[in-house]
Amino acid sequence: MNYDKIQAAIVEEAEAFVNDEIRPYVNEFEEKGGIPRELISKMAAKGYLAAPFPKQYGGLELDPVYYGLFTEAFGKGCVATRSLLTVHSSLVGETILRLGTADQKNKWLPLMARGEAIGAFGLSEPDIGSDAKGIKTTWHEEDDCYVINGAKKWITFGHLADVFIIIAANNGRSTAFLVERSFQGLETKRIEGLMVARATYLAEIYLNNVRVPKENVIGKLNFGFEYVVSTALDFGRYSIAWAGVGLAQEALEAMVTYSRNRSQFDQKLRNFQLIRGMIGDAVTKIHAARALCLRAGQLRRDKDPESIIETTTSKYFTSKVAVEVANDALQVHGANGFTNQYPVERLYREAKVLEVIEGSSQMQQEIISNYGLQHYYIRNKKK
Ligand SMILES: Cc1cc2nc3c(=O)[nH]c(=O)nc-3n(C[C@H](O)[C@H](O)[C@H](O)COP(=O)(O)OP(=O)(O)OC[C@H]3O[C@@H](n4cnc5c(N)ncnc54)[C@H](O)[C@@H]3O)c2cc1C
Structure with a gap:
């Protein structure tokens, strides 16, 4: 082969x-x-x-x-x-x-x-989300180790994980550490009452004088953001971009199937133009989203630096598409869509979170608009 x-x-x-x-x-x-x-x-x-x-x-x-x-x-x-x-x-x-x-x-x-x-990744904190450089979890050096104090929140698989990448700050500079569950002073508490991610062991992490061996620093001391966070979030965004395509595709298939089975006014729903419009839009958006992700993937395969911005645009776009298609899929299901007999109520809930995690849509728009402002400025040409 x-x-x-x-x-x-x-x-x-x-x-x-x-x-x-x-x-x-x-x-x-x-x-x-x-x-x-x-x-x-x-x-x-x-x-x-x-x-x-x-x-x-x-x-x-x-x-x-x-x-x-x-x-x-x-x-x-x-x-x-x-x-x-x-x-x-x-x-x-x-x-x-x-x-x-x-x-x-x-x-x-x-x-x-x-x-x-x-593994789990601990960047966000109770008071710090988008403004991630403002993290309050701290580290300081003692003879043979680094000591971490603080709290992390919204950590996916945090209540199950055995090893965490924890980002902590010292005098305004951050560092990434590999922190093991077995280290003394680390505790996790499951977050309950969630609309989404109910099966992902979402947790708060408390770090109380956790002593981390010096060899557990990832990358360079004081370069946590420049190296580790930016690299990790780029990997995470690529994953979320494709997650959006998958979720939207699932919602589309549910929408199409239901419209072919359910009848009203003595006709299948699929015959109504307004339903067909939603299906046509969903197909178009998903094909565009997948094409964008594939392009990002090819650039990543080629180790092209443009892959970073293309990954960001993919994450921004596909999460939007997932929300829109899941919304329309629920609409097509009418009242049935609100029960867990059909997948669309879950897809509708889970799509929304894609616009918040790995940097919210507003943060992606900021990055993309900065790129646009730099790359698409037509300067006065000399005559
Ligand atoms: C299910 C789930 C799983 C998660 N998993 C993890 C994980 O594994 N590890 C981890 O570290 N974190 C995780 N997070 C946290 C996630 O990364 C944050 O929720 C995200 O970064 C946004 O931060 P925030 O929720 O504090 O919102 P905030 O930063 O408080 O923002 C609130 C709103 O204001 C907007 N906003 C903020 N600043 C600006 C601005 N400058 N301009 C315009 N709008 C702005 C945001 O876009 C958002 O809409 C998870 C969150 C969820 C819900």
Whole structure:
């Protein structure tokens, strides 16, 4: 088999895995408040927790384009497992892979690939979200270690994770640390009462004089934002961009199926022009969203610096598309759409969060408009 066929076959197998092992249980995960450990082990056995890692660390070596399509497959079937891939494999795993020391990679990546260590990413705090450079969690140096104090909030898989990337500040400069659950002074508390992400072990993390060995710094001391946060969020945004495509595709299929089955005024809903308009718009938006993500993936594969802005535009656009298509899908379902007998009520809730996480839509607009203002300015030409 040639390269593309091998990569495509992994994605196809993942789609079948999602349909057989995950999709039937999605409502149950929400009701029980988590995806079971056995499922995480099954995903690990298939290599899915390490899909973008090199083989030497137990990975599947999916390149960015196929890793995107793989993420779409999970995003289509189940937000919770896709969220695990976003934080564990992308934000934490790919960041260690890119910026970790040889020891950090050798220690954590195989454990993460086998699902023996789950990773989570701790940047946000109770009082700090978009203004992430203002974090209040601090670190200071003592003889043989760094000591961290503070609190993190909204940490996906935080209540289950074994290892955290924690961003902490010192005199206005930040550093990223690998903090292990077993370190004294670290506690997590599950966040309850959620509209979304009910199966993702969302947690607050309390760090009380947590002593971190010096070798657990990722990247360089005092360059937490410049290296680690920007790199991790770029991986995270790429994952969320594809999550939006998957979620919107799922909503479209639900909308189409319902419109072909449900009759009113002695006709199938699909015959009504106003319903057909929503379907036509959804198809167009999803095709455009997928094309944008594929372009970002190709640029990432080519290690082109433009991939960063293209990833941002993809995340901004596809999360918007997911919200719009899920909204229309619910509309097409009428009252039935509000029950969990149909997937659209869940998709409607879960789509919205894509416009908030990994930088809100307003933050993406800021980045994209800065790019536009620099790149599309027509300066006066000399006559
Ligand atoms: C389900 C879920 C999972 C999450 N997982 C993680 C995780 O794993 N790790 C982690 O670190 N964080 C996580 N987060 C936190 C997430 O990153 C933040 O919610 C996000 O960065 C936005 O911050 P905020 O919620 O504090 O909103 P705020 O920053 O308080 O913003 C509130 C509103 O104001 C807008 N706003 C803020 N500043 C500006 C501005 N300058 N111009 C225009 N509008 C502005 C925002 O766009 C937003 O609409 C998660 C959040 C959720 C809901």
